[in-house]
Amino acid sequence: MIGIATHQTSRVDTLFWLAPLRGDRNAIPLLLILALSLVIGFLAVLAFGYFSDQTKIRSVKDRTQAHLLAVRLFQDNLAAVLQAYRKILWYTVQYLYLALKPSLIMLAPLLILVVYLNSYFGYEPVHPNESFLFTAQMASGQAMNDVNLQLPAGLSESALPVHIESRKEVVWRLTAAHAGNYQVQLLTDGQVFSKKITVSDRLVRILIGRWREHPYQHWLDPSESSLPSTAAIVEMRVGYIPRTIDLGWVQCDWTVILFAASILTALIFKKLLGIEI
Amino acid sequence: MITRRTRKPLALFRKRNVGVLFLLLAILLHPHQAHAYAGPGSGFAVLSSAWTLLLTFLYSVYAFVTWPFRQAFRLARRRKSYRNAKFKRVVVVGFDGMDPELAERFMQQGKMPHFAKMRATGTCSKLRTTFPAISPVAWSTFQTGCNPGKHNIYDFLARDLRSYLPLLSSAQVKGPRHRLRIGKYSFPLGKSHVSGLRRSIPFWHWLGKAGIFCSVIRVPVTFPPEKFPGVLLSGMCVPDLKGSQGTFCFHSTHNRATTRYESGVRFTFEKRGSVLQSYIPGPDHPLHEESRELRVEFTVRPDPIRGEAEIVIGTERFKLKLGEYSEWIPVKFTTGFGMGARGICRFNLRQLEPEVEVYVTPVNIDPQSPSLPIAHPNSYSIYLSKLFGRFSTLGLAEDTWGLNEEVLDDASFLQQCYDNHSDREEMFFDALEKTPQGLCACVFDTTDRVQHMFWRYMEDGNSAAPRDSKSEHAQVIEHLYQRVDGLVGRIMQQIDPRTLLLVISDHGFKSFNRGVNLNSWLLQNGYLALHRDAIESGDWFQNVDWSSTRAYTLGLNGLYLNIAGREGHGIVKPGAEAEELTQELSQKLEGLIDPETGRVSISGVFACGALYAGPYATNAPDLIVGYSEGHRASWDAVNGRVTLKVFEDNPKAWSGDHCIDPRLVPGVLFSNQKIEAQGAAIVDVAPTILNVFGIPKPHHMDGRVWKVNSTSIDSTAPNQVI
Numbered sequence: 001m002i003g004i005a006t007h008q009t010s011r012v013d014t015l016f017w018l019a020p021l022r023g024d025r026n027a028i029p030l031l032l033i034l035a036l037s038l039v040i041g042f043l044a045v046l047a048f049g050y051f052s053d054q055t056k057i058r059s060v061k062d063r064t065q066a067h068l069l070a071v072r073l074f075q076d077n078l079a080a081v082l083q084a085y086r087k088i089l090w091y092t093v094q095y096l097y098l099a100l101k102p103s104l105i106m107l108a109p110l111l112i113l114v115v116y117l118n119s120y121f122g123y124e125p126v127h128p129n130e131s132f133l134f135t136a137q138m139a140s141g142q143a144m145n146d147v148n149l150q151l152p153a154g155l156s157e158s159a160l161p162v163h164i165e166s167r168k169e170v171v172w173r174l175t176a177a178h179a180g181n182y183q184v185q186l187l188t189d190g191q192v193f194s195k196k197i198t199v200s201d202r203l204v205r206i207l208i209g210r211w212r213e214h215p216y217q218h219w220l221d222p223s224e225s226s227l228p229s230t231a232a233i234v235e236m237r238v239g240y241i242p243r244t245i246d247l248g249w250v251q252c253d254w255t256v257i258l259f260a261a262s263i264l265t266a267l268i269f270k271k272l273l274g275i276e277i
Numbered sequence: 278m279i280t281r282r283t284r285k286p287l288a289l290f291r292k293r294n295v296g297v298l299f300l301l302l303a304i305l306l307h308p309h310q311a312h313a314y315a316g317p318g319s320g321f322a323v324l325s326s327a328w329t330l331l332l333t334f335l336y337s338v339y340a341f342v343t344w345p346f347r348q349a350f351r352l353a354r355r356r357k358s359y360r361n362a363k364f365k366r367v368v369v370v371g372f373d374g375m376d377p378e379l380a381e382r383f384m385q386q387g388k389m390p391h392f393a394k395m396r397a398t399g400t401c402s403k404l405r406t407t408f409p410a411i412s413p414v415a416w417s418t419f420q421t422g423c424n425p426g427k428h429n430i431y432d433f434l435a436r437d438l439r440s441y442l443p444l445l446s447s448a449q450v451k452g453p454r455h456r457l458r459i460g461k462y463s464f465p466l467g468k469s470h471v472s473g474l475r476r477s478i479p480f481w482h483w484l485g486k487a488g489i490f491c492s493v494i495r496v497p498v499t500f501p502p503e504k505f506p507g508v509l510l511s512g513m514c515v516p517d518l519k520g521s522q523g524t525f526c527f528h529s530t531h532n533r534a535t536t537r538y539e540s541g542v543r544f545t546f547e548k549r550g551s552v553l554q555s556y557i558p559g560p561d562h563p564l565h566e567e568s569r570e571l572r573v574e575f576t577v578r579p580d581p582i583r584g585e586a587e588i589v590i591g592t593e594r595f596k597l598k599l600g601e602y603s604e605w606i607p608v609k610f611t612t613g614f615g616m617g618a619r620g621i622c623r624f625n626l627r628q629l630e631p632e633v634e635v636y637v638t639p640v641n642i643d644p645q646s647p648s649l650p651i652a653h654p655n656s657y658s659i660y661l662s663k664l665f666g667r668f669s670t671l672g673l674a675e676d677t678w679g680l681n682e683e684v685l686d687d688a689s690f691l692q693q694c695y696d697n698h699s700d701r702e703e704m705f706f707d708a709l710e711k712t713p714q715g716l717c718a719c720v721f722d723t724t725d726r727v728q729h730m731f732w733r734y735m736e737d738g739n740s741a742a743p744r745d746s747k748s749e750h751a752q753v754i755e756h757l758y759q760r761v762d763g764l765v766g767r768i769m770q771q772i773d774p775r776t777l778l779l780v781i782s783d784h785g786f787k788s789f790n791r792g793v794n795l796n797s798w799l800l801q802n803g804y805l806a807l808h809r810d811a812i813e814s815g816d817w818f819q820n821v822d823w824s825s826t827r828a829y830t831l832g833l834n835g836l837y838l839n840i841a842g843r844e845g846h847g848i849v850k851p852g853a854e855a856e857e858l859t860q861e862l863s864q865k866l867e868g869l870i871d872p873e874t875g876r877v878s879i880s881g882v883f884a885c886g887a888l889y890a891g892p893y894a895t896n897a898p899d900l901i902v903g904y905s906e907g908h909r910a911s912w913d914a915v916n917g918r919v920t921l922k923v924f925e926d927n928p929k930a931w932s933g934d935h936c937i938d939p940r941l942v943p944g945v946l947f948s949n950q951k952i953e954a955q956g957a958a959i960v961d962v963a964p965t966i967l968n969v970f971g972i973p974k975p976h977h978m979d980g981r982v983w984k985v986n987s988t989s990i991d992s993t994a995p996n997q998v999i
Contacts, residue, residue, distance in 0.1 A: 062662075062663040062664070062666075063663065063664060065659075065663045066660050066661075066663035066664035067664075068332060068333065068336075069656050069659060069660040069663065070660060070664075070711075071333070071336055071340070072336070072656065073508055073654065073656065073657060073660055073711075074711050075340065075347075076347075076351060076490060077490070077711060077712075077713065078348075079713065080710075080711050081340065085333065085337065088333050089333075274592035
C-alpha cells in the first residue's frame with residue numbers, strides 16, 4: 001500500500017484544545033479568531049506603547065484634533081480654515097511617521113503569525129465522501145504525458161484526469177472515504193513526488209500545495225519540504241475550498257474578522273492601559 | 278521640568294535594524310493572501326490618520342458645497358457690518374492693575390520703549406476706574422459700558438441678606454433640583470446649573486449681532502460663558518474643581534496641629550516603607566447628600582541623594598527635582614457608576630530633607646474635558662488645550678495665598694505667574710491670528726498678582742518685610758513692566774494701521790501697609806454689637822448681635838447698614854433714619870486718622886445712592902469706603918471678623934493693593950491711534966468700540982464715546998505726559 005500516513009489527524013495539526021469539538025464548522029473558527037484577536041490586540045497595544053514615542057504621538061494627535069476644531073470654530077475665516085487643513089495634513093503625515101516604527105516592528109511577528117494561522121483558517125479541509133481536485137503542474141509537456149498518480153487506500157479517483165496542455169497541468173478528481181492525512185504520490189520522469197491531503201471535519205492545519213523552491217514551504221509544514229528546482233513537477237495543489245466565516249449578515253474572510261476584532265480590542269485596551277495609538 | 282522617557286523617532290534606522298528592515302521588506306515583496314493583513318500596528322496608524330482625514334474630507338466637502346452660499350450671505354452681512362467701521366479690527370489688551378505712575382516712570386527711564394512709542398505717536402492717558410476699584414467691578418463695567426448699578430457686581434463677594442454670610446458675587450452653582458435616593462446613594466436627576474450674576478450685556482454681544490467676529494480671552498467675570506457669535510475663554514471668577522476660588526494643598530512628613538491655611542489645606546504624608554502616600558481632595562461626592570469629598574491618592578518616592586522625587590498619581594508617573602514644578606497633571610475624581618470629574622493640577626517639590634514637602638496647586642477644571650462650562654463654544658477650551666497643552670483655568674490662577682501662607686517662596690510664585698502668563702500669550706497671539714477682522718480682547722492678570730505680592734520689595738519700611746534678600750526681587754515689578762512692554766511690541770509688529778490697539782488697565786496700584794478693621798471701629802463706636810460676653814467675633818460675624826447692630830462691613834470696600842426689611846435682622850428704618858446714619862458714618866469715617874502713623878486712613882466715603890443708578894443699585898453697599906494710600910480693609914475685616922484692633926500692620930506678602938479710594942488708583946489707556954480721551958474712564962471703552970465699528974451706543978450704556986482719529990499719526994506730535 002502506498003503512502004497513507006495516518007487516519008487520525010495528529011495533535012500537532014489540530015488547533016488547540018477546541019479542535020476535538022467537532023460542532024459547528026463556523027462557530028469554532030469564529031470563537032478562536034475572536035480569542036486570538038483579544039490576545040493580539042492586547043499585545044499589539046503593549047508593543048505599540050513600548051516602541052513608540054508616546055509623548056510625541058500624543059502631541060501630534062492633540063494638534064491634529066485642535067486644527068479639526070479650528071475648522072469648525074473659525075469657519076468664517078477662510079484663511080484660518082485653509083491653514084487648519086494644511087496643518088491637519090502635516091500632522092497626519094507626522095503621525096504616520098511616528099507610527100511607522102512600532103508598526104514595522106509589529107509587522108514581522110504579526111505577518112508570521114497570520115501566515116501560520118492562515119494554514120488553519122484560510123481553507124476548509126476536504127470532507128469524507130466529498131470529491132475534490134488535485135492538480136499537478138509539470139515542468140514540461142513530456143512530464144505531463146508521463147505522469148502517474150498513485151493513491152493510498154481510502155482515496156479514489158472519481159473521474160478521469162484532465163490534461164490542460166496550455167498550462168501543463170493535470171487535474172484529478174478524487175474522493176476520500178475516511179478522515180485522515182493521505183500521502184498521494186506522483187511518478188514522472190523516473191522521479192516520485194508526494195503531497196499530503198488532509199481529510200477531516202475538524203479545524204486542522206492545511207497546506208494547499210507543494211511548490212518548487214518555495215521560501216516558506218518547510219516552515220509551514222516541516223514534513224513537506226520544497227520541490228527541488230530540477231523537479232519535473234513545478235507545483236502540486238489540492239483544491240481545498242477557501243473558508244469564509246458567516247457572521248449572519250455577511251460572509252467574511254477570517255483576516256477581516258481578526259483585523260476588526262483586534263483593532264477593537266486594542267482600542268479598549270489602549271484606554272485601560274493609557275497608551276496612545 | 279518633568280522627566281519623561283523620550284526616544285528618537287529614527288532609532289529604527291540604526292545600523293543594527295537595517296537587517297530587520299530588509300527582512301520585512303522581503304516578506305512584503307512576496308505577496309500571499311494572508312499578507313494582506315497588516316495587523317493592529319499599521320491598523321492603528323491607518324485607522325487613526327484615516328479617521329482624521331475622513332473627518333477633514335467630509336467637513337471639507339460640506340464646507341466646499343456650502344461655501345458659496347455662506348460666503349455670499351456673510352459678504353452681504355459683513356459689508357453691512359463693516360460698512361461704517363473706522364477700523365477693520367480692534368485689539369484690546371488688558372493688563373490688570375497696570376499703574377500709570379509706574380508706567381510713566383519706566384517709560385521715562387527708557388525701559389518701556391513700545392509704550393513710549395504709543396505715547397509719542399498715539400495715545401497715553403489715565404483711565405478712571407470704577408467705585409470701588411476692584412477688578413470684577415471694573416472689568417464688568419469695561420465689558421458692559423455700565424455702572425455697577427446696571428451690571429450688579431460690587432465686589433468679589435456679595436452678602437446673603439438673611440444670614441449675612443458671603444456669597445460669590447459673579448456666579449452661582451446650583452445642584453440638581455431633584456434626587457433619587459437608593460440606599461446610601463442619592464442620584465441626581467438632572468444637571469447642576471451654573472448661572473452668572475453679572476447683568477447687562479457685554480459689548481461683544483452687540484458686535485456679534487452685527488456680524489462682527491470676536492475673540493475674547495480671560496476677561497474677568499465672563500463665567501459662566503454666554504452664547505454669542507464668537508469665541509470666549511472665561512477668566513477671573515472661574516472656580517476650581519472644589520467650587521472655591523482656589524484651594525491649594527500642602528503635603529508634609531512633618532505632623533503639625535494646623536490642618537488649614539487661608540485658601541489651602543495641609544496634609545501629613547502617610548509613610549509606607551520608602552513611599553509616602555497622601556491624597557488631593559476634590560469636589561463633594563455627588564451621590565452622597567452629606568458633604569463627603571472625593572479624593573485622588575498619590576504617592577511620592579523621595580530620593581534625597583539625587584535631589585528628586587518620583588510622584589505617581591493615577592496613570593501618571595513623573596520625577597521632580599527640588600523646587601521644580603510638574604506640568605499640568607490630569608486627575609480624575611471617580612464616584613463609580615461612570616460618574617466623575619476631571620481636573621488638572623501642578624506639583625511642586627518644596628523640600629526633601631529633613632522633611633519631605635510637596636505643594637499642589639488648586640485643582641483646576643480640565644480645559645480638555647471641562648466639568649463646568651469655561652468657554653464658548655465649549656470646544657474652544659478643548660481647542661486651546663489641544664493646541665498649546667493644558668493650562669490654568671482657575672479665575673485667580675496665581676496662588677497668592679500659597680505665598681501669603683509661606684507654602685511657596687517668592688521664586689516659585691513668580692514662576693507660576695510667568696508660566697500662566699506665557700500660556701496666555703500663546704492663546705492671545707493665536708486669537709489675534711484668527712481674528713483678522715473684528716474684536717480681539719484679552720486680559721493678562723499677571724500684572725495684578727505680581728504687584729500685589731512684590732510691592733514690598735519696591736519700598737523701604739513696608740510692613741510685609743521682604744522674605745528673600747531685597748536685591749534679588751527688588752526689580753521684579755520693573756521686569757514685569759518690561760515684559761509687558763515686550764508683549765506690546767510683538768503685538769504692534771503684527772497689526773497694521775487699520776487696527777486699533779487699546780492697551781488698558783482696570784486700576785492702578787498702591788502700597789498696602791496698614792489694615793483697617795471697620796467692623797472693629799463700628800463696634801468701638803457703638804454701631805455694631807456682639808453678643809454678651811463676646812469680646813471678638815469669629816469669621817463671618819459669628820457672635821455679632823444683629824438686633825443691636827446698625828452697620829457692618831463685608832468685602833473690600835463696602836459698608837452696609839442693617840436695614841429693617843432688607844437684612845434678615847435689620848433694625849435701621851429705611852428712609853430718613855438710614856439717610857441720617859449714612860451721613861453720620863461718612864462724616865466720622867472720612868479723614869479717620871491712624872493713631873500709630875498719624876496719617877489719614879480714609880480719604881473719602883461715598884454714598885452709593887449717588888454713585889450708582891440702575892435696576893440692581895439696591896444690591897449695592899450703602900457706602901463705599903475709599904482708603905488712603907498705604908491703607909486698606911484689614912484681612913479680618915474682609916472676612917467679617919470683629920477684633921479688638923482697628924488698625925494693624927499688614928505682615929503678609931500681599932503688600933500692594935488697589936482697593937482704596939478709586940481716585941488714587943486710575944488705570945492706563947494707551948493706543949496706537951490718537952484718541953481724544955480727556956477724562957477717559959473704563960466705562961467709555963465699550964461704547965467707543967461699538968462706535969469704532971459704526972454701531973450706535975445702546976441707550977442703557979453709561980460711558981461716553983471717545984473720538985478716535987483713524988487718520989495717519991503725526992509722530993512729531995508732543996508727548997502727552999500722564
